[in-house]
Amino acid sequence: xxxxxxxxxxxxxxxxxxxxxxxxxxxxxxxxxxxxxxxxxxxxxxxxxxxxxxxxxxxxxxxxxxxxxxxxxxxxxxxxxxxxxxxxxxxxxxxxxxxxxxxxxxxxxxxxxxxxxxxxxxxxxxxxxxxxxxxxxxxxxxxxxxxxxxxxxxxxxxxxxxxxxxxxxxxxxxxxxxxxxxxxxxxxxxxxxxxxxxxxxxxxxxxxxxxxxxxxxxxxxxxxxxxxxxxxxxxxxxxxxxxxxxxxxxxxxxxxxxxxxxxxxxxxxxxxxxxxxxxxxxxxxxxxxxxxxxxxxxxxxxxxxxxxxxxxxxxxxxxxxxxxxxxxxxxxxxxxxxxxxxxxxxxxxxxxxxxxxxxxxxxxxxxxxxxxxxxxxxx
Numbered sequence: 593x594x595x596x597x598x599x600x601x602x603x604x605x606x607x608x609x610x611x612x613x614x615x616x617x618x619x620x621x622x623x624x625x626x627x628x629x630x631x632x633x634x635x636x637x638x639x640x641x642x643x644x645x646x647x648x649x650x651x652x653x654x655x656x657x658x659x660x661x662x663x664x665x666x667x668x669x670x671x672x673x674x675x676x677x678x679x680x681x682x683x684x685x686x687x688x689x690x691x692x693x694x695x696x697x698x699x700x701x702x703x704x705x706x707x708x709x710x711x712x713x714x715x716x717x718x719x720x721x722x723x724x725x726x727x728x729x730x731x732x733x734x735x736x737x738x739x740x741x742x743x744x745x746x747x748x749x750x751x752x753x754x755x756x757x758x759x760x761x762x763x764x765x766x767x768x769x770x771x772x773x774x775x776x777x778x779x780x781x782x783x784x785x786x787x788x789x790x791x792x793x794x795x796x797x798x799x800x801x802x803x804x805x806x807x808x809x810x811x812x813x814x815x816x817x818x819x820x821x822x823x824x825x826x827x828x829x830x831x832x833x834x835x836x837x838x839x840x841x842x843x844x845x846x847x848x849x850x851x852x853x854x855x856x857x858x859x860x861x862x863x864x865x866x867x868x869x870x871x872x873x874x875x876x877x878x879x880x881x882x883x884x885x886x887x888x889x890x891x892x893x894x895x896x897x898x899x900x901x902x903x904x905x906x907x908x909x910x911x912x913x914x915x916x917x918x919x920x921x922x923x924x925x926x927x928x929x930x931x932x933x934x935x936x937x938x939x940x941x942x943x944x945x946x947x948x949x950x951x952x953x954x955x956x957x958x959x960x961x962x963x964x965x966x967x968x969x970x971x
Contacts, residue, residue, distance in 0.1 A: 609905075615865025616909025616945060617916065622858030624917035624941060628924075628931030630842075630851040635932055636771040637841050638834045640705070644714045646683070646802035648815055649833045651826045657837035659703050659772055661687055661799035664790065665825070670801055672821050678809035679818070683713035684798035686784040689774060693753040694744030701774045702743070704754060706784020713802040716778040721748055722763025728780055734763035738926060739775035757787045771841055773928060803827075863948045895957050902949035910945045914938065 640658050641649075650673060652663040665684075673682045686706035693699045709715030709724045716727070716734045727734050733754075740747060750761045754777065763778075770776055779787070781798075790797045805814050811829070819827045828836070842848030917933070924931045 611865070612905050613909045613912060615861070616905060616949070617913040618865075619858045619861060619863070619948065620910055620913025620941060620945060621916050621920070622861075623855045623944070624914070624933070624937075625920060625931060626851050626855035626858065627937060627941075628917070628921060628933055629929060630848065630855075631932035631934065631937065632924075632930050633771055633842060633847065633851070634838055636769050636929075637837050639768070640687075640714075640776070641830060641834045641837060643717060644802055644830070645712055645804065646830060647805045647811060648803035648818065649828045649830065650682075650801035650803060650818065650822065651799075651828065651833070653824050653826055655800075655826060655836075657840040658687055658833075659689060659770075659774070660840070664797035664799060665801060667796050669822055669825065670798070673801060673803060673818055676814065676817050676821060678805050678814040679803060680806045680809075681712070681802075681804040683707070683711045683802040683804070684781060684796075685713065685800045685802060686781060686788065686790065687799045688784075688788055690755045690777075690788060692743060692775075692777075695750065695752055696744050698744065700742060700744075702754065702777045703770060703772070703774045704777050704779065704784050704787060706779050706781045706788075708781045712804070716763065716765050716768070718766045718768060720764050720766045724763075726762040727778060729762055731758055731760050731783070732762035732779065733759045733783075734765055734778040735761055735775055736765045736768045738766070738769060738928070743775060754787045756789055757783075759787070769928060769930070771929075859944065859948060863952050898953050898957055899950060902953040903946065906945045906949040909949075910942055913945075914941070 637657070650665065650669075651661060652665060655662040670682050670684060673679060684707075686704065688704055689701055690704045691699050692702040705714075707714050709727075715724055719734070720737065722734065726732060735743060735745075737747075743752065745752060745761060747764060748761055752759055752761075759777075759779070765778070768776055782796075784790075785796060803814075803818070805811060815827050815829070819825070838848075842851075921931045921933050
């Protein structure tokens with residue numbers, strides 16, 4: 593009976609119901625898009641770090657992120673790391689911004705990633721054309737198909753110039769996007785050094801060392817030993833370097849705060865709209881609620897009716913809102929910043945919608961609590 597009464601109250605005024613659902617829908621879509629952007633951004637920032645086969649990262653002191661590795665590590669430091677008990681392998685990697693000169697004129701910025709895949713640290717994933725052996729060819733690189741237009745090239749066989757050297761596209765990846773909008777360019781370690789002028793008199797330097805430890809070795813013990821041996825460096829776990837990169841790009845730049853702030857705004861707007869609608873609906877039906885009280889209905893029974901109205905609004909609004917949010921998600925899949933929706937986020941949004949509508953029902957419940965059953969006899 594509670595659900596029946598709540599349903600009839602809710603659908604009695606279709607216009608008011610539409611306003612309620614629009615408020616919930618707007619809130620769900622805004623929160624889903626903002627949090628989807630946040631998750632998508634986080635995934636782009638950490639993807640390269642997560643894909644590495646490493647237990648520890650050695651960076652120069654204060655390195656901010658994968659793209660901003662700071663000063664360079666030397667071969668001597670690598671040998672010191674290799675000599676540390678418990679260390680199985682130390683794989684050098686180069687990652688740095690560089691100028692990409694388009695074949696047709698103009699330039700843009702790319703992130704050159706140099707590493708030898710045969711060392712087992714990292715290799716380009718989601719290759720749709722070409723293989724790692726193709727990337728090992730003279731002057732060869734791999735880029736993502738989503739950035740071909742931005743780079744001014746057509747695909748396999750296209751040539752361009754990075755920093756001081758000429759390159760040719762020999763392989764293509766799909767779905768490897770950069771949060772900084774500086775496309776990742778994969779190549780071998782030595783070619784990256786040549787392009788960025790990190791060899792010659794300066795020695796074979798690297799941006800990072802990926803450390804793999806021996807089976808059974810204690811991670812913290814090895815880490816402490818490395819930190820003691822290598823002055824002027826940071827020895828970080830994969831999770832720590834991931835969190836540092838997230839902090840650099842999402843919070844120090846303000847992007848993450850803006851996305852979270854937008855989500856909170858959506859929750860606030862949706863709550864206010866639903867609260868106003870439920871309060872107005874309760875006020876319009878105040879005589880009916882007074883009649884129920886006069887007939888002996890308890891206050892808790894009427895409160896359940898109002899909460900049921902809020903719950904029905906939440907379910908219907910969530911369904912409509914998620915339908916639109918998933919459509920936006922699908923349309924964004926090939927954009928520079930695709931949205932991400934996980935089962936956990938979808939469930940959290942449903943719980944949030946129910947909570948938002950329950951809080952909104954408070955104002956209506958307070959109004960009903962003040963009903964004097966005797967008013968029904970004065971009508």
